[in-house]
Amino acid sequence: MSSTITVRHGDATAELNAGATAIQALKALEAVRGQIVAARVDGQPWDLDREVPDDAEVEAIAADTEEGRAILRHSTAHVMAQAVTDLFPDAKWAIGPPIEDGFYYDFDVERPFTPEDLEKIEARMVELLREKQRFVREEVARDDALTEFADQPYKTQIIELVGDGTIASTVDAPDAPDVTDGEVTFTVYRNVRVGRDGTDSVAWSDLCRGPHVPSTDRIPAFKLLRTAGAYWRGREDQPMLQRIYGTAWESRKALAKHLEMLEEARKRDHRKLGRELELVHFPDELGPGLSIFLPNGAIVRKQMEDWIRDETLKRGYLPVYTPHIAKEDLWRISGHLENYGELMYPGMELEDAGNAAYRLKPMNCPFHILAFTSRTRSYRELPIRISELGTVYRYERSGVVNGMLRARGFTQDDSHIFCRPDQVVDEVAGCVEFARDLYRAFGLGEPSRVAISTRPEKSIAGHDEQWEAAERALIEAVEQTGMDYEIDPGEGAFYGPKIDIHARDAIGREWQLTTVQVDFNLPERFDITYVGDDGAKHRPYMVHRALFGSIERFFSVMVESFNGAFPTWLAPVQATVVPVAAEFDGYADEVAAALRSQHLRVEVDHSDDTLGAKIRRAQTSKVPYALVVGGSERDARTVAVRPYRGDQRKDVPLDDFVAEVAEEVRERRVALEA
Template sequence: MSENKIEHIRHSLAHLLGAAVLDLYPGSKLAIGPAIDDGFYYDIDIQGVISDNDLPKIEKKMRELLKTWKTFEGREVTSLEAKELFKDNPYKNEIIEELSDKGEKITLYTSGKFTDLCRGGHVESVRDIKPDMFKLSRVAGAYWRGSEKNPQLTRIYGWAFNSKKELGEYVAMLEEAKKRDHKKLGPELDLFLIDEVVGKGLPMWTPKGTIIKFELENFTRELEKKCGYEHVSTPYLGGEKLYQMSGHLDHYSQNMYAPIDMDGDKFYLRPMACPHHIRMYQRRQWSYRELPVRYAEIADYNRYEKSGELMGMIRVRKFQLTDAHLFVTPEGLKDEFKRVAGMIIEGMKAFGLLGIVSYRFSKRNPENKEKYYPDDELWNQAESTMKEALDEIGISYKEALDEAAFYGPKLDIQAKNANGKEDTLFTAQIDFLLPEKFNMEYIAADGSKKRPVMIHRSTIGSLERTFAFLIEHYAGAFPVWLSPVQAVILPISDNQNEWAEKVYEELKAEGIRVEVDKNNETLGKKIRAAELQKIPYLLVIGEKEEKAKSVAVRQRSKGDMGQLKLEKFIKKIKEEIITKKP
């Protein structure tokens, strides 16, 4: 079945869902009901309260209505006709007014006794929809238009696939995904929390989570040093003039927080560090011989996200980005961009993520005048250079229109989270615009002043989002080098506590993160507790191990490894840590 056809089926099912709800809950008001990647949903102002327990009843009604529907009949109407039909529905009326203001046509689609405001894109025949190819999945809350200032609606989600078999396979995959969901595993493993009192979208790293955070930071800085970067530190605020010069206030203000007034001057929590790094570059004059200049910083950023779009550690309002900005000559741009891409790929290999990512060449939409800086020559130059670099690297990528930053095209490295939603993990961007806006210069070989080109890139993305993907990718069972606790010592009885302490001190002295479980529990319960915490190595100590100055090793992935001399175990685990074995 074509991608277009399954999308039409999903869209048609959204209509069917809306009709079923109106039948079961008279007086409800339908808002919007689109097709989505795995099915469909409808946002509804429902008369009464419903929960997941009501879904079978709604599903049954959908199948009853399906038998009575044949086709979708569309017709164009005036705004007055549409408003009359939906006179009691403020959500549809708002959409009708917007369409009317834009001069766009207004269309209605009818199937059976149900009519909805819709642009179209349905099945040619309702017979294309089989009763066993869809299933309602869950009930959630959603603010109208995604803004918490608007009424909260009830969102009913459904899955839809080409066949009963595909649907079953997808549901089974989601069951596995639930076990990996970072929002579930994070608190269970005591890695992070999002506290409603602190605020939505403001994650906090626990002691164990912070150990992993520091490992990510150390890895990033070491890789950047190896690749010739210098580390800088800049403030998380910026003055109004800085963001006027950069264009952020013109093109990015919807993602920024309101200004802070200090002594009559306006300051903003920064959404990006590129203007700061530009001003760092401009502190002195540079020769072409000194370029590229590479500034790296693990920087604090604050970006506004609507409440309905926040999700665990993946979409947050405050985060840290492993950011960097490079200033290069036009002649050196392509080769430097290739080096940047290679560096990001090296980072993904270390984390074992290379096999789950895809590459997206994000370009501007020339028709979208509000989003992008209007200079066709600069845009064409940036996009053609990036395309050449990507083709020479030899990676497989897809082009995406209207996904660029306001100042330049991007290489976005995408990955799907446990719930199947795609997000950007890492990014690299070419920018001819900001050097122009800030009048940046370097001295060329002939003594003239020329404009550098800028590359924006993140080594391993934001710490929060990468952390979330690592939790889900490994289901919380991190590689040894990333694990907050790398080994736990399990004395069989109190008689072995003295040897357990000596083992603990030796491991700790070697830089191994280790704990001792002295709880008055059976060995079986201690082992189970350690396994639930997904600790890589369990070191059981009994009378035999104490006499032999050894440990009985249980490895998380391989089970019982038998008795090892302590020095041999230390050598083994240190090798895994040093080599960062995935």
């Protein structure tokens, strides 16, 4: 065996003693910049103190990158689990992955955690950080792992399920097991404490894929946020665990900024604003994930639906209406029973259905295929773009339901495009441009991220050439729009690659909204064809696209981004007329009539409240314009304008104001500041 190894970073190379670690390699390559938490070795995330192989490409993972933050947060989750088990010795611990902007860990404990418990856990974590415990990686044989974690039922279950292939490896489970000389091994990370006498002792251990930061003191800033109940493995037939959520960042400044954003997000929560502004209602009688649009919210939703209907017609889409249920056989043909059965509601046995069961639809795709196959199609007709505002129903687990952002019943602006192979690029590019126009119209600006997801490991449809051609087509389509994009390797749907388009709201949060997918699976399953110019039958490509994603989700994002203060064209009430006294009610009604003549939405406040109270009510309701009218306004046929945003104006001629607002609404102007 050679006593030296060579490592690379770009064009740089360095020679090191065999057994050199990733951090030694990075230093030799002069590739350490700023605060780093781990390395990437030949494309794989790697602990800094782990040996690197010969001829390896080594690069640093910085703490202020998404990958770096995920490693930092996962390390913090381990520290939190250690703190919990120190304070609650009987606790059984399950999984603790990093998530967007934070982390969580699930525990089986005798009682739910209290706010006081979180304070104690957080204080214990600070002590563990100060101890500078090292994260030490070790490979353990399966039988040894089962013995070590024998008193931890959730860990032993993970070992058994991952070991026999029942579940895949994840960051909160061990590496996909290695098999060496017939022996299955798992990865364990140990929190190692160095005693005053210099000897090491294991303070805590966990199954984990890793990597981690080198030691606990390399976690600069964290905060525990809240607790919640969560079923083990997300299944309601499994034990209810207690989940602790937290967040961790590369600096105290970054943490403080995030906590400020969370506080602002709490103020803007669509459920809170939906109640205060009478937009939506979440009655207990409906159950989780289901909601009612109240009149104010329904008006906003109608503007959304009118916009998308008008735009789809302009762009050559053909509208359809489809049922909410279908025979179970349809979902068997489509593969939904096989691949989405857990998200579908149980079958309904109908008296006149014979032996056939019916299912609520989780997706609209099969119905649009049936619309396409209603008659023989020619290549000259393609592309055929079918669109619908179709309501679907998915049995999301109660632990993931989140108001309208993750619902059980929701409406998609769903479209399916049936096209020839030579049309795929233009059709996908058209969908991406359509999404871009939608984001601009509804005040979200330019897309913040466009991600192309490629073939997943467990794809079940299409051959290699189809996948490669479709992935190239998606890349070419996005490039045709001039937008930047990223590749998300292996994140495509099982039936084809896809594009996910994200938008950033007024307080900086990023939302994945639009999806465009290429599908090989359903055309094959339903054996759909068109007649080509050669007279033979050919298989079309199928492009799925939902621009809003769902009406409910997009509505919620708008509510929170605008902080409930919708632009005038979307606002439920566009103007409130406020007479200063009852004697001016007549002129107030005249002002309202003038506005309504231009199809504007107006209310008149005829209450007996004081003028100040009426104006405050209009402001609290976030009405774009409050129009105060009294004697001078009546005599001069003017209004005093108090906008929700902008400067107040007096003595504005009524006809001029009506024309001004009508034009603002017609042009669908959007004030981006909320």
